[in-house]
C-alpha cells in the first residue's frame with residue numbers, strides 16, 4: 001500500500017498573461033482580461049509519498065511545510081510573477097517551475113513529490129502528478 005501526506009499553503013501574487021514575443025492583439029485574443037495586470041490568492045497543495053517511518057510518519061507535516069515555505073512561499077509571495085519566471089505565468093507553467101524547485105528538496109528528505117495542485121481561484125486549479 002502506498003502512503004501519501006498532503007499540506008496546503010497560500011501566497012498572494014500578481015501576474016499578467018502575456019507571451020512576450022506576441023503582439024498585443026494576439027495576447028488579448030489568447031488571454032482576454034487576463035492579459036491585464038491582476039492578482040490571485042494562490043493556494044498550493046503538495047502531496048508527498050513515502051514509507052511510514054519508526055515515528056509513524058512518512059514525513060512530519062511541519063517539515064513538508066518548511067520545504068514549501070522555503071522554496072515557494074518565500075520566493076513567490078507578494079511578487080510580480082512575470083519578473084521571476086521566463087514562461088507565460090499560467091498556473092500550468094507555475095506548477096512546472098514549482099515542481100522542479102520541490103522535487104530535489106523532498107528527495108533529500110527520503111520522500112517523493114507525488115502531486116502538486118495550484119489553485120488560482122476558488123474553483124480553478126492545475127494538477128501535476130508523477
Ligand SMILES: Nc1nc2c(c(=O)[nH]1)N=C([C@H](O)[C@H](O)COP(=O)(O)OP(=O)(O)OP(=O)(O)O)CN2
Nearest residue numbers: 017034038039040089090091092093120121124126
Ligand atoms: N488553463 C488555464 N486557464 C487560465 C489560467 C491558467 O493559468 N490556466 N489563468 C487565467 C487567469 O490568470 C485568470 O486570472 C483566471 O481566470 P478566471 O478563471 O476567468 O478567473 P475569474 O476569477 O476572473 O473568474 P470569473 O468566473 O470570470 O469571475 C485564465 N485562464
Ligand SMILES: [Zn+2]
Nearest residue numbers: 015034038040
Ligand atoms: Zn490570473
